[in-house]
Amino acid sequence: MTTRLEALSAAYLEGLRAYLEAASETGLAHAYELGRQAMADGLGLLDIAQLHRGALDTLVLPAAAADRERLLDAATAFFNELLAPFELSIEGYRAALTASEERFHLAVSGAMAGLWDWNPQTDEIYFSPQFKRIMGYEDSELPNEREAHFGAVHADDQDRVAQRMKAHLEDRLAYDIEYRVIAKSGEVRWVHSRGQALWNASGKPYRMVGWILDVTDRKRDEEALRTSQEEMRRLSVHIQQVREQEKARIARELHDDLGQQLTALKMATSLLEHAEDNDRARADQGALNGLYAMIDNLVQSVRHIAADLHPVILDDLGLIPAIDSLVDEFSARYGIRVIRHIDADAISFNRECRIDMFRMVQEALTNVARHSGATEVVLDIERVDPHCIVRIADNGRGAAHHGAKGRHSFGLLGMRERAALLGGEIRISTAPGKGFALTALLPLASIEAKPAP
Ligand SMILES: Nc1ncnc2c1ncn2[C@@H]1O[C@H](COP(=O)(O)OP(=O)(O)OP(=O)(O)O)[C@@H](O)[C@H]1O
Ligand SMILES: [Mg+2]
Known part of the structure; x- marks a missing residue:
């Protein structure tokens, strides 16, 4: 560096001397070139200032007092020209910085992912607005403090997250993990988090940057x-x-x-x-x-x-007579009155759906006998386009749950399966002391016999 400074110093002195003798455009162009040279050599502004001062001492101070002001003006013009490349580069740098900051802000604000940027040395941390949104907060509501996020990690996942973070910072294993957080509303959300640390020459992490993505919906689907x-x-x-x-x-x-x-x-x-x-x-x-x-x-x-x-009557007489006979037998056996609203004349049930519908009603009635303690059941079978609705509602003790998924309960599960096979679904409405009502919604498209072509 010193030799470069010395070489430049000599060239500067030479160039300035020539310019002071005959101010010319070529002289100024030479100053500009020297400035570029200084930058290329990695010299700083302080070096340049020192060099200029030395040149003034040599060339301007010894001159006659009457000449000094003119010489000083010319030397300043020369010096300014030499500084021009520095100024241009600073301006360029500033513009580039502004553009890159703008790009960063655009990326941060438009991203689905929530970004975080952490300094493990000082523990300073930055959370992007989207990061806070994933946690259910507005930008101003969540402080940029590590605890604001790590404190909200689900208690069962905290150890796992801490271990993976440690393994990344110490052993440089990938930090790529899914865990649960408690959002502002108290709701549990799943996030997928990835991060990458930077280590200094002595192997200490000095920065870690990463993102989180809300994967709650995917997790729920997987769970279901x-x-x-x-x-x-x-x-x-x-x-x-x-x-x-x-x-x-x-x-x-x-x-x-x-x-x-x-x-x-x-x-x-x-x-x-x-x-x-x-x-x-x-x-x-x-x-x-x-x-x-x-x-x-x-x-x-x-x-x-x-x-x-297999109830032969189903094949011989059809679904509704078979259900009628089932209901008669049920009432006679358990002494439970069944009020029928069967308005299915307009439906011609196809062969495939009969046994499924019959078994659904049979299972619902068996449940009434076993669990409800009811004295009365209302059975509706009606056409409500585009569905056939089968509803079995009792006035019994009801249940606190909508058909618990007990280890040994298969009746409702089987009914749901049968309904799903027909493209329909089962809905249950019940509460303790409020009876139990089970509704099967079955698309007519899949249970009606197709008219002969
Ligand atoms: N009509 C009803 N009134 C009150 N509770 C009911 C009624 N129907 C069903 N339940 C509740 O829903 C649970 C699940 O019913 P489900 O038919 O699936 O199983 P289950 O009848 O207990 O056993 P199974 O597998 O033999 O049918 C029952 O154990 C009962 O607690
Ligand atoms: Mg049952």
Whole structure:
């Protein structure tokens, strides 16, 4: 640097001397060139000022007093020309700085991401307005203090966030994490946060910059998907079990009920065969009557078993008569009055939806019998375009929840599944002491038989 300064000093003295002797444009151009040279050499304004002072001492001070003022003016003009490249560069720098600041502000204000910029040495931190908005605050409401954010991290996630931050600052592992924050409203929101630190030569972090993105909606969707997959898994396990239990029940009924009746029938037939001739005529009529009664019972039992497996009446007479007969049986068995508002004449139910709709009503009525303690049920089936609405409402004790997802409750889950398969949904309205009302909204498009082309 010193040699450069010395070289420049000599050139400056030479140039100024020539300019003082004959002020010319070329002389000024030379001054400008020297200024560029000084900048390129990395000299500062103080160096230049010193150099100029030295030149004045050598060239202007010794001159005759009468000449000094003119010489001083010329030297100043020369010096100003030398400073011009410095001024231009400062102006350019300022313009570039303003542009880059404007760009930064535009980026910060338009971004979806909330930015943060932290100095781990002084603990100073900057949060962009969007950062504060994600937390539910206006720009002026949240101070630029680290605690303002880290204090709002969900208690269960604080350790994880602190560990990842430490791992980044100390071991330089990536800082890329999702965690929960408590927003101003108290609502829990999920954020995705990434950051990058800068380390000085001695390995100390002196700055860390990053962003957060609000990913609450995505997290909620993932959560809902996980829950529904879990429910589906439980439901399918349950269906397997029910199938096995059903087989066991049918086997038991066939064995205990039909088996015994058939054995009795066989014995009675055999008795009839071996009866003494003189008894036979007398025995004939009574024994035959007994056999007929047994056969009637058998037929009855077979009907019951078959009806449980699949209500034949559904196929023979259709959905509404099958529901009517179900309701009659329900009222007779549990002594609960059912008021029917069935106005479905305008709907011709297709074959595919019948069993689903029948099972939904059946499960709802079973729930009424099991859980409600009701004395009365209102059953509505009506057409409200573009839906068919099936509503089963009781006047019982109701429930505090809308069908809890208990480990062993599958009735409502199965109904929801059936409704979803038909493109519809189940809505529940209940409260303790206020009865339980279940509504199935089923699109007519999927339950009505298509008119023959
Ligand atoms: N009509 C009703 N009145 C009061 N509570 C009801 C009624 N229907 C359902 N519930 C409540 O909703 C819960 C869930 O019903 P769901 O049919 O899914 O299961 P469940 O009847 O308990 O068992 P299952 O799997 O055998 O049907 C019930 O346990 C009960 O607490
Ligand atoms: Mg149930």
